[in-house]
Amino acid sequence: MSSSPWIAITVIENLPLKEGRTLHWKGLDIALFNLGTRVVAVENKCPHMDGPLVDGIVSTFEGRITVTCPLHTRRICLESGQTLKPATDGPCVRTFPAKIVDGLVLLQENTTLDVI
Amino acid sequence: MKQRLAVIGNGMAGVFCVEQILKHNHNFDITIFGDETHVNYNRILLSSVLAGEKEVDDIVLNDIDWYKQNGIQAKLGLRIDKIDLANKTIHSVQGCTTSFDKLLIATGSSPFLPPIGGIDKQGVFVFRTLDDAKHLLALSGAGVKAVVIGGGLLGLEAARGLQLQGCDVTVLHLGTHLMDRQLDFTGGQFLKRKLESLGIAVRCNAVTTAFTGDAHVEGVTLNDGTQLPANLVVVAAGIKPNSGIAKIAGLDVNKGILVNEYLETSHPDVYAVGECTEFEGQLFGLVAPLFEQGKVLAASITGNRGPVFTGYTPATKLKIMGADVFSAGDFDDMREGVECVRLEDPSLGIYKKLILRNNKLEGVILVGDASDDHRFMDWLRNGTDLTEQRRNLLSPAASAGLGEDAAALPDSHTVCGCNGVSKGAIIEAIHNQGLCTLAQLKDKTRAATGCGSCAGLCQSLLKAVSPDYAEEKAKVLCSCVPFSQDQLREIIRSQKLKGVQEVLDIYGNGIGCEVCKPALSYLVDVVWLGDHDEDRSARFINDRVHANIQKDGTFSVIPRMRGGVTTPAELRKIADVAEKYNVPLVKVTGSQRIDLLGVKKADLPGMWADLGMRSGQAYTKGVRMVKTCVGSTFCRFGTQDSIATGVELERRLEDLFTPHKTKLAVVGCPRNCAEATVKDIGLIGQEGSWQVVVGGAAGKGVRKADLLITVETTEEALDASALFFQYYREHGVYLERTYDFVERLGMEKVRRDTVYAADDVKQGLLDRLQKSKDRASDAWLERDNPRPYQFAPIEVPNDGLVQIQMQEKAHV
Ligand code: SRM
Ligand SMILES: Cc1cc2nc3c(=O)[nH]c(=O)nc-3n(C[C@H](O)[C@H](O)[C@H](O)COP(=O)(O)OP(=O)(O)OC[C@H]3O[C@@H](n4cnc5c(N)ncnc54)[C@H](O)[C@@H]3O)c2cc1C
Ligand code: SF4
Ligand code: FES
Numbered sequence: 001m002s003s004s005p006w007i008a009i010t011v012i013e014n015l016p017l018k019e020g021r022t023l024h025w026k027g028l029d030i031a032l033f034n035l036g037t038r039v040v041a042v043e044n045k046c047p048h049m050d051g052p053l054v055d056g057i058v059s060t061f062e063g064r065i066t067v068t069c070p071l072h073t074r075r076i077c078l079e080s081g082q083t084l085k086p087a088t089d090g091p092c093v094r095t096f097p098a099k100i101v102d103g104l105v106l107l108q109e110n111t112t113l114d115v116i
Numbered sequence: 117m118k119q120r121l122a123v124i125g126n127g128m129a130g131v132f133c134v135e136q137i138l139k140h141n142h143n144f145d146i147t148i149f150g151d152e153t154h155v156n157y158n159r160i161l162l163s164s165v166l167a168g169e170k171e172v173d174d175i176v177l178n179d180i181d182w183y184k185q186n187g188i189q190a191k192l193g194l195r196i197d198k199i200d201l202a203n204k205t206i207h208s209v210q211g212c213t214t215s216f217d218k219l220l221i222a223t224g225s226s227p228f229l230p231p232i233g234g235i236d237k238q239g240v241f242v243f244r245t246l247d248d249a250k251h252l253l254a255l256s257g258a259g260v261k262a263v264v265i266g267g268g269l270l271g272l273e274a275a276r277g278l279q280l281q282g283c284d285v286t287v288l289h290l291g292t293h294l295m296d297r298q299l300d301f302t303g304g305q306f307l308k309r310k311l312e313s314l315g316i317a318v319r320c321n322a323v324t325t326a327f328t329g330d331a332h333v334e335g336v337t338l339n340d341g342t343q344l345p346a347n348l349v350v351v352a353a354g355i356k357p358n359s360g361i362a363k364i365a366g367l368d369v370n371k372g373i374l375v376n377e378y379l380e381t382s383h384p385d386v387y388a389v390g391e392c393t394e395f396e397g398q399l400f401g402l403v404a405p406l407f408e409q410g411k412v413l414a415a416s417i418t419g420n421r422g423p424v425f426t427g428y429t430p431a432t433k434l435k436i437m438g439a440d441v442f443s444a445g446d447f448d449d450m451r452e453g454v455e456c457v458r459l460e461d462p463s464l465g466i467y468k469k470l471i472l473r474n475n476k477l478e479g480v481i482l483v484g485d486a487s488d489d490h491r492f493m494d495w496l497r498n499g500t501d502l503t504e505q506r507r508n509l510l511s512p513a514a515s516a517g518l519g520e521d522a523a524a525l526p527d528s529h530t531v532c533g534c535n536g537v538s539k540g541a542i543i544e545a546i547h548n549q550g551l552c553t554l555a556q557l558k559d560k561t562r563a564a565t566g567c568g569s570c571a572g573l574c575q576s577l578l579k580a581v582s583p584d585y586a587e588e589k590a591k592v593l594c595s596c597v598p599f600s601q602d603q604l605r606e607i608i609r610s611q612k613l614k615g616v617q618e619v620l621d622i623y624g625n626g627i628g629c630e631v632c633k634p635a636l637s638y639l640v641d642v643v644w645l646g647d648h649d650e651d652r653s654a655r656f657i658n659d660r661v662h663a664n665i666q667k668d669g670t671f672s673v674i675p676r677m678r679g680g681v682t683t684p685a686e687l688r689k690i691a692d693v694a695e696k697y698n699v700p701l702v703k704v705t706g707s708q709r710i711d712l713l714g715v716k717k718a719d720l721p722g723m724w725a726d727l728g729m730r731s732g733q734a735y736t737k738g739v740r741m742v743k744t745c746v747g748s749t750f751c752r753f754g755t756q757d758s759i760a761t762g763v764e765l766e767r768r769l770e771d772l773f774t775p776h777k778t779k780l781a782v783v784g785c786p787r788n789c790a791e792a793t794v795k796d797i798g799l800i801g802q803e804g805s806w807q808v809v810v811g812g813a814a815g816k817g818v819r820k821a822d823l824l825i826t827v828e829t830t831e832e833a834l835d836a837s838a839l840f841f842q843y844y845r846e847h848g849v850y851l852e853r854t855y856d857f858v859e860r861l862g863m864e865k866v867r868r869d870t871v872y873a874a875d876d877v878k879q880g881l882l883d884r885l886q887k888s889k890d891r892a893s894d895a896w897l898e899r900d901n902p903r904p905y906q907f908a909p910i911e912v913p914n915d916g917l918v919q920i921q922m923q924e925k926a927h928v
Binding site for chain 1: 596625627628629630633634652653654656657660665667668669903905906909910911912914915
C-alpha cells in the first residue's frame, strides 16, 4: 500500500451534498463527491470518452454507490473505480483514498493505479 | 301483491344486500331507512377522504338516481328507534310509522367509547361516518395537535389522514404493540418504525385516564402522569354492534343480533346482515364477510336458497401508503404443533411471518410489503398443501409474471375481497360485456372499487382475457422507486411530499439514480406548481448549471430570442461576449436563435450577466422556443400577426418545465414557413381565424400535428395553447414528447379534457399554469445568487492549503 501523506484539501461544507465538485491538485483533475457521511474521490475522466464524472448523478447499481457519467450514462463505481455498466470488466477510473477528519477533507495521492 | 321489505340501515351491508336482491327475480317494494343524510357511500374510503386522497363525490356507491331507477324508497336522515314485531311496524324518532312484511336489520356498529373522564368535551371525535370525516377535516390543519386513542386499523388510518392535513399527530395505544389483534410484537414494532418514519408519533402501553381542558379539549392525561397537549382527539378504541333496538323488540341478541347460516333471526320475517350481526360467536368489522352474507340472504329471501353463510377467515389490510400491513388467520406461533417461517429485513422495513400446521397455512403477517397477499389468502382459504412450495414460501415464484399468476388462480378465487367478486365473475363479465379497460371493469363488476388493492390483479386478468385489451402505459418509473408515474404523482400529492429525497426515502431505495431522480424532480415541481423543495443533486448537470453539456465537458449558451426576433444592440452584445470569453463557435441554431458553444463552466455566470438576456432553456425539458415567420408584418401573404403572437406565446409559457422539451411555432398563413405543423404546439394563421395544432414532430420521426381547435381571436388561440400545454404538463409521462402523448391519450380525449372541457375545468388548468408561472423565474438570474460551489472548481497547491478554503466558506 502507498504510504503517501494525507493532505487537507478543504472543509466538508465546501462540497455540495450528494453532488460532485472538481478539484485541481498536482496537475490532476479530481472529482470529489460528498455522500453525506463520507467523501469519495476519483479521477474526473470517464474511461469511455473522458466525460466529466464530476457532473454525473450519484446513484446505486447492484448495491454499490456509483456515479453516472453525464455524457453516455456509463455507471462508475465510486469506491473501486470499476465501470459497472454496461460492462463489469471494462476499464477503471483512478481512485484516491479520501476521508473526513474533524470536518476537514483529507486526500492521499494514490500511487498504485487500481487496474483490475 | 308485492311484499313490503323494510331495511333499517343505509350502509354498506344493507344496500349491498338490496343490490343483490335486485339481481334476482324479486317481488318486493323496498324502503331503506338511514339515519345518515347521505346516499349510500363507501365507508372504507373515509380514510382516503380524510387523507385528502378522495373527494366526497368519489366515494358515493349509489347515487340518488340509483334508488329512483330501481323503485327503491329512500328515507334518509330518519332514525328508527322501535320495532313492533307483533304489529309488524317500525317507528322513527321523528314519529312516523311504517308497516312491513319482511324486515332487514343492517344497522352496523358504533364506535366504542371507553369510560374516560372528559370524553364529552368539544374537540373529541369518533371516526365512523362521512360527517365525522367532514368535522375532522374542518378542524385539522397545520399546527393542530392531534391525539388518536387506539392503534388499530381505524386509529392508524385516522392518524395518517390527520397528519397529511398538517396536524402533529400522536397515537396512544393501550396494548404492547400496534394492531395487536392483527400483528405479533415484532410486526407491531416494524409498523411503528414505519409510521414514525412517516412522521407520526406512537406510544404503546399508554393508558389514557382523562381529557383535560374547559369546554374544549386541551390535553390528554396518561396514567403515568404524562400530559400531552391536544386540540383534537379521535377515539378509535373499537366498535360495538348496533343491536339495541333488536334486543328491545325481543329478538335473540348476544353482543350482536344472532343469525343463522341464512341470516335469519329468531323471528321468521326478520333478517339481519352486517356488523350488527353475530354468527356462531363471530362478530364482524370488515366488509368482505358482510357481502357474503348479503349474497346468501338475497338468494334465500327471493326463493333461491343455495349456498349458506359459513363465517369467515379474518383478514386485514392497512390502507396507508408506504406502511403496508396484511394479516390473516391465526398467527400465534406458541400453539402446539405449528411451525413458523419468517423473514425480517429491518433496513427495508419488511417483516413476513407464516404459521403452518402439517404443511398448511394457518396464519400470515406481512408488514412493509403486502404485494403478494392474495397468494397467502388463497392458501389459507383453500387449505392448500404446501409441501412442494416449502423452499420458496416467502419468495413469489420469480418467473410468474402478474398475468401468469392470475391465470393460475382458480375461478372461485375472490379477487376483490371488499366487494366479493370472484375471478370467474370477472372473466365472465369481460367476455359477455366486452370489457377492455379497468374503468369499465370497475363500473360493471364493482371489483377494485373498495380499498382498491386488487386493481393490479384485475388489470392482469383483463390483459389475459380481453381480446381488445389495450396496454395502458403504467410502467414503473424505475426499480429505485417501483411505481408508475401516475401513482407517483398521486403519492406526491396525497402524501404531501415536496422533495425528491422524501419520495426516495419512503417509497424507494433512498438513493435513486439518473433515471428516476430527474423524473421525480419534474413530478414534485409540477404537482406543487413550483412550490416544492428543489434538490439540485437530483437534476441532470444541464439543470444544475442551466447550460447544455458538450462532448468535452464545456457548455453551450443559448439566450432566449422570443419568436426569433432580435435587435442590432442585442447582436452587438452577443458579439462582445463571444469575444470576451473566447467562445470557440458561434452558430445560428435550427430554432431561430444563436448558440455560443464551448464555454467553461466557471465562465457561465459572468457570461449571463454580460449578456443581460434570459435563458433560452435550450438545455432542459422545458419550453425551447416559439419559431415565427414574418407574417402580416411584412409578408405579402400574411393573414395574421405571427411575430407578435409568437412572442406573446413564448412569454406566457417560458421558464416552465414540461415532461419533455416543448417546441412551438406560429405562422401567418398555411404556407407554414416556420414549420408549425411539425411542432409540439403550432398556430397557423388563416383569414379571420387561427388553427391550433398539437403533437407534431420532425425529429427522430415525422408526425403531422393534429388539429386541437380552430378559433377566431388571437387571445382564444393563446388560451387553447395554454390549456393543452398545462394538460400535457399534468398528464404527460416524464420524457414523453407530445407526439407520443397525444397518441397515447387519443385526440378525442385531449380535446374533451382541454378546449371542450367544462368552464371550471379549463379555468383550473389556466389557474394552475398561472400559479406555476408566478413562481417561475429566469434560471440565469442565479448568476446574482449562485448556489455554493455551483460553478467553480477547488484549486489547491501541491501540499494542500486549508486556510484558503476556509475563507471561501466564509464568503458564501
Ligand atoms: C443546437 C441545436 C442544433 C443546431 O446547431 O441548430 C440542437 C442541438 C442538439 N439537439 Fe436538437 N438541436 C437543435 C434543434 C433541433 C430541432 C429543430 C427545431 O427545434 O426546430 C429538432 C427537430 C424538432 C424536434 O425536436 O422535434 C431537434 C431534434 C432533436 C432531437 C430529436 C427529438 C425527437 O424526439 O425526435 C434530440 C434528441 C432528444 O431530444 O432526445 C435532440 C437533441 C439535441 C442535443 C440537445 C443533444 C444533447 O442532448 O446534447 C443537441 C445539443 C448539442 C450541443 O452540443 O449543445 N434534438 N433539434 C438546435 C438548438 C435549437 C435551439 O435553439 O434550442
Ligand atoms: C374509517 C373506516 C375505515 C374502514 N376500513 C375498512 C377496510 O379497509 N376494509 C374493510 O373491510 N372494512 C373497513 N371498515 C369497516 C367497514 O366500513 C364496515 O365493516 C362496513 O361499513 C359495515 O357495514 P354495515 O352496513 O354493517 O354498517 P354501516 O356501513 O355502518 O351501515 C349501517 C348504517 O345504518 C345506520 N343506522 C344505524 N342504526 C340506525 C337506526 N336505528 N336507524 C336508521 N339508521 C341506522 C348507520 O348510521 C349506518 O349508516 C372501515 C370502517 C371505517 C369507519
Ligand atoms: S407562412 Fe405565410 S405569411 Fe408567413 S412567411 Fe410564409 S408565406 Fe409569409
Ligand atoms: S464519456 Fe462517460 S459514458 Fe461516454
